[in-house]
Amino acid sequence: EKGGGSFTDTIASSTQFHIRIVVEQPDIGEIGNPVELLVMVGDANDNRPTFPQTHYQAVVKELASRGTEILTVQAADNDDPKTDNVRISYRLVAQIPERPRALFLVDRDSGVISLQGDSLEGAALQYTLTVVAEDAKGLNSSCTVVVNVLDENNHPPVFPQREYGPFHLPEGSCVGATVTTLSAWDGDQIGKDSWRVDYELESGDAEEIFALVGDETTNEVSLILQKALDYENVRQYTLVLSARNPEPLIRAEYGPASTATVSIIVDDVNESPTLPETHYEVSVREGEEPGRVIATIQGSDPDSHPIRYSLRGDTRGYFSIDANTGELRAAQALDREENSTYTMELVAEDGMNSSLSATALVTVHILDINDNSPVLVGDYSWKYLCTPRWEDQALLLASRDSDSPQHGGRLNFSLGSDPAVRRDWKLTPVNDTHTNLSMNTPYLAPEVYTVPFTISDSSTPPRSTFINLPGIILIVVFVRLPYQNPKPQSKAKQETVPLKSSA
Incomplete structure (x- = not known):
């Protein structure tokens, strides 16, 4: 007659049991000798490998070389470590965005994620990878790895054109006026220091007539007039601008495209004459012969126009001035005892436009001579x-x-x-x-x-x-x-x- 047995509860793997079997007959009792059985419980590979966390973050530089290790992911399996049931293999099952393909590689045995492509130059700023850990039976689990690509300064800023202008500015333009606005393009990540551009006037502005005002949010730069223009002094400016990053370049150099030329032409405007002084004081002895030159006052005209001189305020005609030379004369004999000081206004007019003029005060002091007896x-x-x-x-x-x-x-x-x-x-x-x-x-x-x-x-x-x-x-x-x-x-x-x- 045959007999059988079964377990009434779950038994963990790698467990040993000693079982003693006794055969009995109801009326007689034990029949024969008891039998000793040693039962060993084997691993059934019923646990899937799992990661300690489901999301990982990693950073890799844009110019990292092929084979650069980025991150290591490790899964664990609760099966018997003495069996092959705990052997885990890793594989990369998804990359978002998908292109370019095969940028990353996961080592099958170690879980090391490395860079498979030659570089990440021109790639996306972020990639999301899905990594699967699987045992020999096919039981598996997955985790997500977000790889952020760190931008590096490998693109020099370049101007879209090499020459700008010519821009025409009248010499009377207001200080602070904007001449033009331009910008250089940079291929690095927008908003980063590797993308920002510093502009500088390299040459053509020795007197610092112009200034540059940049906008860090747009990388635009405005060329500003910061001093008055003078057509008679400089009639044309050729400014050389350079564009540079605040960070050092990596695997790149600044070339001719990082420099531009701006041409500015100053347009002439008829300006008023000028007098070197605002107040002239002249001394003359009383009794001097009328008609003698007592002073010569000469102005200058920025446009080299002739100047015509006249007097205002000398109602009694004590003095005269040569309209062309500015020679001031006493028109009649002067007596200090009658009046010791005369004040009048000198007017210097543009000979081509009488509405343009300059004025100055002239004070004539009459010097006493001993011409009166007590x-x-x-x-x-x-x-x-x-x-x-x-x-x-x-x-x-x-x-x-x-x-x-x-x-x-x-x-x-x-x-x-x-x-x-x-x-x-x-x-x-x-x-x-x-x-x-x-x-x-x-x-x-x-x-x-x-x-x-x-x-x-x-x-x-x-x-x-x-x-x-x-x-x-x-x-x-x-x-x-x-x-x-x-x-x-x-x-x-x-x-x-x-x-x-x-x-």
Whole structure:
């Protein structure tokens, strides 16, 4: 008779069982000897390989060479490691985008993902790979690997054309005006430093008339006028622009296409004449002969047009100016004592367009000469002195000189050379213009005296005025004496009686 057996629960692989089999008969009991069985459980390969994560990220440089390792993926299998059931193989089943094909390779045994193509130059910025891990039975699982391609600066910027212009600019163009806007093309990833372009003016602008203003978001550059143009100075500019990346180039060089020429022509505009000064000061001696040139004022015209000169504000015609040469003359005799300063406006007009002009103030200072003699000021016809001489009595004489202090200055009084005059009279200066005339002797006979004296200015040589001062009356003083040889009475008690002047 035969018998059989079965397991009542799941048994893990690589498990051993010792089973003792006993044969019994219901009425008799055991029949024969027990049998010992050793049962060994073998691996059934019932586990699929799995990755520790389902998504991976990796980076590879654009110019990486063939065979560059990018990432290693590893799957695990829970079957018996002592069996071939845990042997895993890897394969790449999908690449998005698909082209170019065969860019990447997964090693069948190690799971190393490497670059299969010669380079990634010109490839997409990102690829999504699907990698499958499979055991010998065909059980498998997959993971996704996202490979980001890191852009490298392997494209120099190039201009779409080598020459721009010519652009016409009038010389009066406003500072800050845009001449033109241009850009160079760069094949690297947009927005990266390898794509950005730095522009520079290499030559043609020694005076820095122009400036470059770039836009980092578009790689455009504007050529800006930063100083005034002058047709008479420079009539044409040939600017050489270069385009460079802020990052060093890799496996590339800058060539002629990274340089461009911009031509600018300056158009002439009729400009106003100019005067070198805004205020001219001229000095001339009074009494100079009319018609003599006292100054020459000359302007300049940027366009080399003739200039015509005229005066404004000289209503009385004291001066004249030659319309062609700018020679300023005194039109009539000038007297400093009448007016010491004259101010007028000089006008320099463009000879081709009278609406274009420049103006400046002209001030003419009249220099004093010693052309006036001092004069006695005042009426002294009824002045008198007392005799015998009183203490401190004097006649105050005043004088004036119309010249400037340089020539007038201190006025000097001096008596005539007659010894009798010098004996009887004396002059005592009070200040620069006044002096005291007094008796130089205790007593002179009462009568009318004429005192000759001279007034001189302080110039070299001096100008003098001789004066016979008439009508100096000496009066007698009557003093009532209480006794012989009394003491002198005070002036308050003296009586004076003027004498009539002699005919």
